[in-house]
Amino acid sequence: MVQKIKVWDGAVRFFHWAMVLLVAGLWFSGSEGYIALHQLLAYCLAALLVSRIVWGLWGSETARFSQFAASPKAAIKYLGNARPVVGHNPASSYMIFTLLSLLLLQIISGLATFDNSYMNDGPLVAMLPASWVDLASSIHKFNIDIILMLVAVHIGFALWHSWRHDNVIKTLITGCIRISGGSQPQLRASWSFFVMLAVLLLLLYYWQGRKLLVLL
Template sequence: MTQKIKVWDGAVRFFHWVMVLLVAGLWFSGTEGYIVLHQLMAYSLAALLIARIGWGIWGSQSARFSQFAASPKAAIGYLRNTKPVAGHNPASSYMIFTLLALLMLQIVSGLATFDNSYMNDGPLVALLPGSWVDLASAVHTVNIDIILILVTVHIGFALWHSWRYDNVIKTMITGNAELNSVAQPELRSSWRFFLMLAALLLLMYYWQGRVLLALL
């Protein structure tokens, strides 16, 4: 029997769509050379990612990494017998973890990336050997292309899944899904996530944001 259940809390949905906007903005600002704006969005993304990692440990059931982490066998089995689930499915979990890891790598490499203007180098550039800075800069340049490719693949599979099975895109917007014989996940109030995010954004502001905002 089909029933409407709440799958995603406000924290997960906020993270998902704001991350999409920030990644798009980071790509555009980096490509066009708007370095100050690029760095401001990078620190915002860093705060968002750290908050999501925290929510993946202490948050709602469907948001916790322990709930959707899956073995390769489970992921392959799911692809052979695809069906709607309340949350991330075993196959998509690998994409989620990969994107989170690559985004964190992009942030860290950006902290050690050299900028030709000499004004907006990453804050770690002055602390690291030149060879490390060169490596970080190279990783930062290549890694964004990998991220964009994986994001495109992720969007493609989400569209395909929404067409063939259940509308996961709509579910990520509304938080609700109509599923058969699936238990309601335990959802926690999202205020803890937003409080954690606000604290991290404030920390980023006092670390680097004040200086960058003055340069706009």
């Protein structure tokens, strides 16, 4: 019997689509040289990532990292027999962990990245040896290419899965899926996620955001 189940809470859905917009904005602002805007978007992404990591530890059942962690064997087996599942499928979990890790690396390396204008260096540049700054700057420039390639793969797989199996894109908008034999996961109210995100954004605003807004 096919039934409608809510699998994604508001926090997960907001995170996903906000991350899409922020990564696109970061790529554009970085490519066009809008460094102040680039850094402001980076701090927004940092707050979003930290909030998602915390939510992945104690949030809704389908949001927890422990729920969708899978063995390589399970991921390969799933790719050979893709089907609708409640929550993240075994293959996508590896992409999610990889993208989260690379985005964190991008944020951290950006904090120590040197800018030729001398006005918008990362806040850690003045505290670190020049060799570390050079390394961080190189990582920051190289890592974004890897992220963009993986994002393209992720989008391609999502489109293919939505066409051949179940509409995962629609599910990340509505939060619901129609599935046979699934059970309703335990979802936690998302208000605490948004409170945490707001607090982090406020802290980052007072740390760096105020100075960057003046440069826009």
